[in-house]
Amino acid sequence: MDTQPRPSSPGQKPVTEIPAVTIRFVGDSGDGMQLTGLEFTRATAIAGNDLQTFPDYPAEIRAPAGTLPGVSGFQIHFSSEPVFTPGDQPDVLVVMNPAALKTNLKDLVPGGTLIINTGAFIETNLQKAGYKTNPLTDGSLASYKLHEVDITKLTELALKDSGLNAKEVGRAKNMFALGMMLWMYGRPTEPTMRYLKEKFSTKPDILAGNERALRAGYNYGETAELFGVTYQVKRAAITPGTYRNVTGNEATAWGILAATKLSGLNGFLGSYPITPASDILHELSKHKNFGFTTFQAEDEIAAMCAAVGAAFGGTLAFTTSSGPGIALKQEAIGLALMTELPVVIINVQRGGPSTGLPTKTEQADLLQAIYGRNGEAPVPVIAASSPSDCFEATIEAARIAVRYMTPVFLLTDGYIANGQEPWLIPDVKALKPIDVKFRTDPNNFFVYQRHQDTLARDWVKPGTPGLEHRIGGLEKDKLTGGVSYDPDNHDTMVRLRAEKVARIAQDIPPTQVHGGAEGDVLVVGWGGTHGAIYTAVTQLRAKGKAVSSVHLRHLNPLPPDLGTILKRFKTVVVPELNLGQLQKILRSTYLVDAKSINKVQGKPFKVSELVSRIGEFC
Amino acid sequence: MTTTAKLTKKDFQSDADPRWCPGCGDYSILAQVQTVLPELGIPREKFVFVSGIGCSSRFPYYMNTYGFHTIHGRAPAIATGLKMSRPDLSVWMVTGDGDALSIGGNHFIHLMRRNVDLKVLLFNNRIYGLTKGQYSPTSELGKKTKSTPAGSIDAPFNPLHVALGANASFVARSIDVEPKHLQQTLARAAAHKGTAFVEIMQNCNVFNDGAWEHITEKSVKDTAQVRLEHGKPLLFAKGTKGIRLNGFTPEVVTLGENGVTEKDILVHDEKAAPSLSMLISELMAPHFPTPIGVFRAIERPVHHELDQAQLAAAQEKKGPGDLHKLLHSGDTWTVS
Numbered sequence: 001m002d003t004q005p006r007p008s009s010p011g012q013k014p015v016t017e018i019p020a021v022t023i024r025f026v027g028d029s030g031d032g033m034q035l036t037g038l039e040f041t042r043a044t045a046i047a048g049n050d051l052q053t054f055p056d057y058p059a060e061i062r063a064p065a066g067t068l069p070g071v072s073g074f075q076i077h078f079s080s081e082p083v084f085t086p087g088d089q090p091d092v093l094v095v096m097n098p099a100a101l102k103t104n105l106k107d108l109v110p111g112g113t114l115i116i117n118t119g120a121f122i123e124t125n126l127q128k129a130g131y132k133t134n135p136l137t138d139g140s141l142a143s144y145k146l147h148e149v150d151i152t153k154l155t156e157l158a159l160k161d162s163g164l165n166a167k168e169v170g171r172a173k174n175m176f177a178l179g180m181m182l183w184m185y186g187r188p189t190e191p192t193m194r195y196l197k198e199k200f201s202t203k204p205d206i207l208a209g210n211e212r213a214l215r216a217g218y219n220y221g222e223t224a225e226l227f228g229v230t231y232q233v234k235r236a237a238i239t240p241g242t243y244r245n246v247t248g249n250e251a252t253a254w255g256i257l258a259a260t261k262l263s264g265l266n267g268f269l270g271s272y273p274i275t276p277a278s279d280i281l282h283e284l285s286k287h288k289n290f291g292f293t294t295f296q297a298e299d300e301i302a303a304m305c306a307a308v309g310a311a312f313g314g315t316l317a318f319t320t321s322s323g324p325g326i327a328l329k330q331e332a333i334g335l336a337l338m339t340e341l342p343v344v345i346i347n348v349q350r351g352g353p354s355t356g357l358p359t360k361t362e363q364a365d366l367l368q369a370i371y372g373r374n375g376e377a378p379v380p381v382i383a384a385s386s387p388s389d390c391f392e393a394t395i396e397a398a399r400i401a402v403r404y405m406t407p408v409f410l411l412t413d414g415y416i417a418n419g420q421e422p423w424l425i426p427d428v429k430a431l432k433p434i435d436v437k438f439r440t441d442p443n444n445f446f447v448y449q450r451h452q453d454t455l456a457r458d459w460v461k462p463g464t465p466g467l468e469h470r471i472g473g474l475e476k477d478k479l480t481g482g483v484s485y486d487p488d489n490h491d492t493m494v495r496l497r498a499e500k501v502a503r504i505a506q507d508i509p510p511t512q513v514h515g516g517a518e519g520d521v522l523v524v525g526w527g528g529t530h531g532a533i534y535t536a537v538t539q540l541r542a543k544g545k546a547v548s549s550v551h552l553r554h555l556n557p558l559p560p561d562l563g564t565i566l567k568r569f570k571t572v573v574v575p576e577l578n579l580g581q582l583q584k585i586l587r588s589t590y591l592v593d594a595k596s597i598n599k600v601q602g603k604p605f606k607v608s609e610l611v612s613r614i615g616e617f618c
Numbered sequence: 619m620t621t622t623a624k625l626t627k628k629d630f631q632s633d634a635d636p637r638w639c640p641g642c643g644d645y646s647i648l649a650q651v652q653t654v655l656p657e658l659g660i661p662r663e664k665f666v667f668v669s670g671i672g673c674s675s676r677f678p679y680y681m682n683t684y685g686f687h688t689i690h691g692r693a694p695a696i697a698t699g700l701k702m703s704r705p706d707l708s709v710w711m712v713t714g715d716g717d718a719l720s721i722g723g724n725h726f727i728h729l730m731r732r733n734v735d736l737k738v739l740l741f742n743n744r745i746y747g748l749t750k751g752q753y754s755p756t757s758e759l760g761k762k763t764k765s766t767p768a769g770s771i772d773a774p775f776n777p778l779h780v781a782l783g784a785n786a787s788f789v790a791r792s793i794d795v796e797p798k799h800l801q802q803t804l805a806r807a808a809a810h811k812g813t814a815f816v817e818i819m820q821n822c823n824v825f826n827d828g829a830w831e832h833i834t835e836k837s838v839k840d841t842a843q844v845r846l847e848h849g850k851p852l853l854f855a856k857g858t859k860g861i862r863l864n865g866f867t868p869e870v871v872t873l874g875e876n877g878v879t880e881k882d883i884l885v886h887d888e889k890a891a892p893s894l895s896m897l898i899s900e901l902m903a904p905h906f907p908t909p910i911g912v913f914r915a916i917e918r919p920v921h922h923e924l925d926q927a928q929l930a931a932a933q934e935k936k937g938p939g940d941l942h943k944l945l946h947s948g949d950t951w952t953v954s
Contacts, residue, residue: 242951242953243950243952335689425946425950470679471687472678
């Protein structure tokens with residue numbers, strides 16, 4: 001794999017081997033930091049490291065250039081060991097302008113490496129960032145390993161006579177920065193070259209300019225006296241197989257296509273644009289050759305309703321959204337559960353309440369998913385734990401929906417939706433089919449007659465002769481499905497709907513405990529916090545603490561063995577990016593004095609803060 | 619075993635007893651729908667009736683077809699999802715003035731702009747009946763109801779304006795107490811490809827009795843109604859009067875008076891620019907006879923056909939979806 005170009009004599013500088021590093025690229029949202037980060041990620045994955053990434057970008061498409069709200073960042077954590085988080089704090093901060101320095105410097109590890117584009121540290125930019133003196137000259141950066149590079153000017157020089165205008169040249173400076181970083185960590189430039197060729201296939205001038213900037217940055221790293229060493233992060237010991245990088249939203253979209261294939265049904269997505277879920281709609285819209293229909297509805301309500309209509313028609317139906325959109329869908333979710341139709345509702349959670357923090361992550365929609373409808377309205381809820389896990393979780397949600405004839409919530413979040421990690425691509429042939437049977441026999445047909453094991457009713461496609469029937473949101477007769485106001489029937493139906501969802505527990509596999517089967521502390525997590533919790537618990541165990549963790553995929557119903565597991569530990573601790581929603585459920589379900597670790601900053605947990613806060617209970 | 623034998627009205631009657639108030643206009647509409655459907659040559663199991671909430675929305679329970687009584691205002695969205703995923707079905711939507719134009723207004727207009735292939739029957743009784751008598755978005759200004767004891771201050775919608783404004787490809791109006799006309803109009807709607815919108819003026823004898831009697835009463839209907847027929851002049855009062863255009867302003871003229879002949883009378887054209895249907899839809903009592911019939915019937919691309927064409931084009935271009943290929947697209951690397 002080590003085929004990267006070494007344009008001039010290699011090995012001039014000493015190579016320092018390090019086990020892991022976290023790099024954050026920061027700049028103005030117009031500086032192309034997301035692209036820089038993604039390309040560095042691609043090269044790093046191909047170089048055989050395990051990795052995780054996390055983009056952090058402003059809600060505004062283009063906040064005024066050079067201002068603090070306009071700062072966009074991309075963090076990557078890669079290692080020769082297994083990696084479960086994008087890293088707590090960057091070891092290296094690549095800074096494209098003063099505003100980016102201002103907002104990110106506090107996160108850099110003490111004594112960390114700073115690579116700064118000095119060309120952007122001009123008076124107007126310093127003012128926009130609120131600097132009274134230039135941090136490059138006032139000594140405030142003295143405790144860091146500072147590398148000053150005039151990326152702006154060097155890119156201009158590299159692209160002199162390229163035929164590109166000043167704006168186009170300005171846009172290429174991220175490629176210079178990328179080239180420099182690729183050199184510093186011994187990464188190949190070919191994947192990026194390939195990407196550029198594809199992206200600018202119709203713009204040869206821009207392509208040539210970007211390639212030239214990338215090479216210039218790479219060569220600069222090698223020849224400039226600035227950097228004393230390069231670093232090597234060895235390949236990680238990874239399960240053999242074919243890998244790719246994947247974001248949570250991509251994995252969710254592909255999970256939707258996979259579930260549709262596995263069910264043998266036609267697929268339908270009703271959706272309405274909302275951050276951070278829209279990418280699922282975009283991705284699915286690209287793959288119409290799967291026969292999969294995407295429908296951008298007039299609003300969130302219509303998106304859910306269209307999915308319900310498609311499910312009534314015998315189609316595997318999905319809707320994707322985020323918190324505020326889910327709030328609008330809830331009445332129609334109630335209709336799906338009343339009419340017992342399978343629909344998968346995917347909530348890419350973001351900071352709330354109300355419009356909240358659209359581009360930031362949170363886990364505060366758990367209670368909304370479990371309880372957020374009128375009446376006794378049970379809906380199964382599952383959660384994905386990492387970007388790649390979204391694939392399996394989506395298939396699992398569809399499987400439950402069809403088997404139990406019910407709407408199902410899948411919770412992901414902004415952190416794993418936009419985060420990226422290498423994924424061992426599953427063998428498509430090994431995926432278990434989703435069993436679907438439509439009723440066609442008109443003999444002894446009763447609309448709400450149930451299967452003994454699942455309590456699911458039969459799914460009947462309109463168009464089937466002899467099975468014409470009516471359903472709706474009014475309470476149903478427990479057998480015929482006709483409208484019923486009978487008090488005993490209502491009592492029975494409320495309990496049946498609850499029992500049906502509770503029975504899903506029979507399909508939940510045994511809960512995996514990370515660490516000892518008993519001990520002082522059990523950390524219980526769910527969703528996108530898996531990486532941080534897993535790593536923190538591993539570190540605490542290495543220090544000799546009797547701490548274990550379980551990470552829940554199934555939140556409603558809970559795994560049947562969870563109560564027993566909780567009892568084997570003296571203390572149960574629940575870290576969540578909310579004010580204790582799973583904690584409340586564990587307390588009320590198991591009468592256990594579960595403790596909460598909360599964070600509601602729109603940011604994921606850091607491993608170090610979990611180590612310290614879980615440590616308080618050990 | 620599709621139902622190929624000749625269907626009758628009885629085949630479309632479900633075993634649920636209609637529970638509308640005695641004397642409700644909905645009974646007649648139900649009967650006319652059940653009369654028209656067997657004539658369409660469509661197997662019974664291919665019909666789906668989708669409704670929202672309100673008196674009218676009980677309709678699906680009384681039809682022995684597939685039916686979905688959904689939630690308030692959302693029938694257009696549910697029916698759209700159904701039709702997109704099942705183009706083979708004949709989907710009919712039943713709604714009311716509150717359901718379609720108030721809580722469901724957004725879905726209603728988007729249904730029409732998309733030209734989803736649905737038959738939409740809007741029962742307009744100008745009142746909320748199921749919630750026992752509040753003013754609706756078609757109630758007249760000043761209407762006194764339980765929620766407007768001093769009279770409504772909200773100007774009403776003309777449902778036809780809304781439909782035409784949303785570029786509906788088929789727009790018609792009929793009346794609950796005119797069985798023949800209603801049957802003809804439903805048959806026209808059924809034959810239309812795309813959204814076929816039919817406003818049915820319907821009486822609520824409990825909460826808004828006489829909602830339309832100034833138009834439908836036998837004693838006044840000859841002068842209070844004008845029947846629209848494609849290519850025919852807008853004549854009424856047994857052919858003695860007509861509508862003439864004076865610039866953009868319509869006026870009532872009497873044939874034979876001031877030299878007016880049939881040639882002066884506005885000729886109806888269902889396929890004309892929407893401005894003509896809009897203009898005709900503005901004719902209202904008391905100054906004008908109320909037009910009844912098909913206002914507009916044009917052909918334009920149908921929503922599910924466009925969707926199906928995109929799916930087919932993508933398959934032709936890229937081949938059928940291959941999950942393995944998709945997951946392995948872009949950069950991959952192999953660890954051995």
